[in-house]
Amino acid sequence: MSDYVIEASGLRKEFRTRRGEVRVAVHDLDLAVPTGGVHGFLGPNGSGKTTTIRMLLGLARPTRGAMRLFGTPVPAGLAQVIDRVGAVVESPKFSPNLTGRQNLDLLARSRGIDRASVAAAIATVNLAGRERDRYKSYSLGMKQRLAIAATLLKSPQLLILDEPTNGLDPAGIREIRRTIEELGQAGVTVLLSSHILAEVQQVCDSATIIGNGRMLASGKVDDLLGTSLAHRVRVADPAAALRVLTDDGFTVSHLDGVLRVESERPAREITAALGRHGIWLDELTPLRADLETVFLGLTEGDRLGAEDGGH
C-alpha cells in the first residue's frame, strides 16, 4: 500500500481562451500527500489549487501528467476509489429547491448509502432540525456544513476541502476548523486547500505551497517554517546583557530595550552566559518565521503571474 493518498507527477492543465490562446493553469506539478493528518494546499488565488483538485476528482481532464489516489491511477480508476474520497470543490453545489435532506438522499442513493447514514451526517454537522428546509433558504455557513455532511456520507479516508471557510463568520470558521482537526485526529487524511495562511498554519501538519501552477515547497509545516535561529531577550539592563552576549560570541542587536540574539547555539547558552554575570531573564522567546513570511517569500514572483495563469 502506498504511503501517499494523493500522488501527482508532471500534472499540467492548459485552457484555450476564446481567442485561441493557450493558458497554463497548472505547470507540470508534482504533489504527494502523505497518509494521515491534515495537509495544507496553499497558494494565492488563481494559483491552480482548485484546478488541481478538480483534476484529481475527475471533474477536469489534465492536459498531461499522472495522478493516483490511494495508489490507483485516476481518472481511469476513480470509480474504484471514489467511495473513499469526500470532497467539497469551491462553493457548495446543490439543488436549491430541494431540502438539505433531499439533496443528501439523492447523493447517498447513488452509492447505495442507507438513510441512517444521511441522518448521522446531518447530525454531525449540526443541521438536524433544518434538514427539511429548502437549500436555498440556508445561510452560507449552513450550505458549507451541508457540503461537509455530503462528504461524510461515504465515511471517507480522504477528505478534500477547497477553501471550506470562504464566506463564513468567525464562529463558522472555528467550527469548520474544529471539524477538520477532529477528522484528522480520527485518521482521515484531509487535503485542505486554502489561501489563508493562518488557517493552514493552525490546522495542518504538512503543506504544499504552489504559485502560478507550480509547486514551490512541500513538507511538514514545522520544516517549512524552519528551525529557530533567533531569540528575543528582555532583561532589566539590556546594555549590560548586550555587552555580555557579544563578548560571548553571540550576534546581538538592541532595539527599544529588547535584544535580538541571532545564533545557531541553543537557548540555554544564552541563559547560562547571562546568569554567569548575574543578569536574570525577564523573557526569552524563540523567534520563528511564520508561514506568511515563508509563503510570501516563495510566491512573491508568482503572484502576478498567477492572475492570468489560474482558473
Added chain:
Amino acid sequence: MGRLLGLELTRLRWRRAVVVLLAACVLVPAAIWVAVAVETRPLTDADVQRAEDQVQAELQQPYLRDEIERCTEDPQMYGADPDDVEASCRSMLEPRVEWYLTRQPLDLANEREESGIGVITILAALAMLLGTTFVGHDWNSGSMSNQLLFEPRRSRVWLAKALAVLLCGLVVGAAVLASYWTGAWLLAGARDVQASGEQWALIRNQNLRGMLLIGLAGLAGYALTMLFRSTVATLGILFAFTVGGSIVISSVLGEAAARWLPSTNFLAILQNGTEFFNGSTEGQACTEQADGTMSCTNMETLTLAQGSVYLGVVLVVIMAASLWSFQRRDVP
C-alpha cells in the same frame, strides 16, 4: 445501473418544473378533449331554429335581390344553368339552413388526423421541454459536479438520466394518449357514433408511434441540454431552429425543401406516411389518363420508413455528440 435509474426518476419527480410540465401534459389534452366535445356536440332544435331565422333575415337583404338580378341578367358570368336561369341563380345565391349549421358531428377518423395529431405534437413539445429543464437544472445549479463526485462514471450518469427522461416520456405519453382516446371512445358511445375496428386499429397504431415520438422528443431535449449545458441555450437554439431552420432549409433545397423539414418527417412517422409538396420539376409525377391526357402532380409521399430514418439519424447524431461532450469536457 438500476440504482442510478431509480435515483434519476426520483430526481425527476422532485423537480418542480417537471411537475408543472407533467400537469400541463394532463391539462392541455383535457382542454382539447373538452373543446372537441363542445365543437362536435349534436345539433339541437334551438340550433336549427336559429339557423332558419338567420336564413330568413338574409333573404330579406336588398343586396341579395340585386345579386340575383345581376345573375339572371348575365347568367354566363355566374355559371348559371341557361335552361332555368332564375332557379339556378337562386339555388346558388340564396342562403340555406345548412350554411349556418357548421358544427360537424363527432367523427373519430377526423379526430385522429386533427386533435389526435395535435395532442401528440403538444405532448412531444412538452416532453422536450421536460428533458431540457430536468438536466438544465443540474447544470445551472452546479449540482452536476456534486453528482459526479459520487458517481464518476460519466457514461453511466448520462445513460441513467437519458433512460429516466425516455421512460417518463413513454409512460406519460401512453397514459395521456390512452386517457384521451378513452375519453373520445366514451364521447362517441354517448353520442352513438360508430367507428370500425379498422379505424380503432389506425388510432391505436398512430398512438403507439406517437408515444414513441413523445419519449424520443424528451430524449432529444435532454441530449441537447447535456450538449449545451443550459436550459436557456437549448431553448434558444430550438427556437432559432424552429423559426430560421425552415427558412435555411428552403433557401438551400428550394422547392424540394419540405422533404427535409423535421415537421414533415414527424408527420410521416405519426401518420404512417404523409404527402408533401415538391415544387421542383424532379418532384413532378405525371400519369397518362384513360382519355390520353397527362395528369401531373407535385405531391409526393414520404413514407414511415423514410421519416424514421431521417429523425433517427438526427437523434443519433445529437445523442452521440451529447455523450461525447459529457465524457470529454470539464465539468464546472
